[in-house]
Amino acid sequence: MNFKQIAKGFIGIMLLTTLGACTSNKTGNDSEKDKKDELVVQFVPTNNDGSMEAKTKPFANYLSKKLDRDVKVTLATDYSTIVEAMASGQVDVGIMPPAAYVQAKDAHAAEAILTSQLGDYDQETGLPLTDQLTNTFKGEILVRADSDMSKLTDLKGKNIATLSPNSASGYIYPVAELKDAGIDPTADTKMTTVNDIPSEITSVLNKQIDAAFVFEGARNAFASSFPNNDLFKELKVLYLTEGDIPNDAIAVQPNMPSDLKEEIKNVFLNMKDDEDGKEAMSLWGHQGYEQAADSAYDTIREYTTKAAE
Known part of the structure; x- marks a missing residue:
C-alpha cells in the first residue's frame, strides 16, 4: 500500500470519528436542552375517581403552547406529597391548597406568585353568586x-x-x-x-x-x-x-429564574380570557388569578397551631 492510500484511509477514519463525536455531542446537548426546558406542574385533585389524570393532558398542552416548552402535569396523591415534591425539587410549579402551600413556604420550598379566584356563594342558599369572585x-x-x-x-x-x-x-x-x-x-x-x-x-x-x-x-x-x-x-x-x-396558591420554586416566573404568572393571569384557558382552570374550579399577598396565608399558620394543640 503506497503512502497516498494510507493517507486517504487515515483521513477517512478521522472524518468518521469527528462526525461521530459531533453527533454524540449534539444528542447530549439536545437531551440537556429537553431536560432544562421541561416544566413539571403538580396539583391535588379534588376527588380520586380516576378521571382527573386524563383531564390533565389538555392543560399540559395548553401550558406547553403558551410557555413554548414541554410541560408535564402530575397529580399529587394527597396534601403532603405535593409539599414533598416541591421540597425535593421534583416539581417546578405547584397549584397548592393553602395549608400545603404554607408548609412548603415555611420549608423554603415554594413561593406564591398568584392566588386563585373562586366564584362566591350566597351563604344563605349555598348557591353561587353570579359574576362575583372571591379570594x-x-x-x-x-x-x-x-x-x-x-x-x-x-x-x-x-x-x-x-x-x-x-x-x-x-x-x-x-x-x-x-x-x-x-x-x-x-x-x-x-x-x-x-x-x-x-x-x-x-x-x-x-x-x-x-x-x-x-x-x-x-x-x-x-x-x-x-x-x-x-x-x-x-x-x-x-x-x-x-x-x-385563602384560596389555592400558584407557587413556584424560589430559585426559579425571574423571567420564567414572570412568564408563568402572565399565562395564568390571562387564562380567563380564552376558552382553552377557562377549560384548564375548570380542573380546580378556578375562575381567575390575582397577585399573591403572602401575608394572607398567615391565618393558616394560626389555625394550624390551634388545631394541633
Whole structure:
C-alpha cells in the first residue's frame, strides 16, 4: 500500500470519528436542552375517581403552547406529597391548597406568585353568586337535612368525616373552631379520615357518618357526582367557619429564574380570557388569578397551631 492510500484511509477514519463525536455531542446537548426546558406542574385533585389524570393532558398542552416548552402535569396523591415534591425539587410549579402551600413556604420550598379566584356563594342558599369572585372561602360542615343538629356544639358525641389533617377546610379550620366552642374533637367526637369530598358526602347520605367537613359550596361543586340525589334537599349546612381561608396558591420554586416566573404568572393571569384557558382552570374550579399577598396565608399558620394543640 503506497503512502497516498494510507493517507486517504487515515483521513477517512478521522472524518468518521469527528462526525461521530459531533453527533454524540449534539444528542447530549439536545437531551440537556429537553431536560432544562421541561416544566413539571403538580396539583391535588379534588376527588380520586380516576378521571382527573386524563383531564390533565389538555392543560399540559395548553401550558406547553403558551410557555413554548414541554410541560408535564402530575397529580399529587394527597396534601403532603405535593409539599414533598416541591421540597425535593421534583416539581417546578405547584397549584397548592393553602395549608400545603404554607408548609412548603415555611420549608423554603415554594413561593406564591398568584392566588386563585373562586366564584362566591350566597351563604344563605349555598348557591353561587353570579359574576362575583372571591379570594377566600369558608370551611363548611354538612349534615343530613333531616338531622336535628342545628349548631356547632351539637357535634359533640357524633361521627365526623374529615379530610387530611393538612386540609384547611376539611380539617384544620373546623377542628380549631370546635375547640373554641369548648369541644375537644379527639375526645368528644369520633373523626374518620376519608380520601375525598364525594366519599364524605356519600357517608353522610348513607347515614354511616353524622357530619362531614368540606369546603364552602361543596354541594354545588359535586352535584354532578350524585345524579340520583338532590344534595340541596338531602343535606344542609350545619356550620360555616368564622375564619376565612385563602384560596389555592400558584407557587413556584424560589430559585426559579425571574423571567420564567414572570412568564408563568402572565399565562395564568390571562387564562380567563380564552376558552382553552377557562377549560384548564375548570380542573380546580378556578375562575381567575390575582397577585399573591403572602401575608394572607398567615391565618393558616394560626389555625394550624390551634388545631394541633
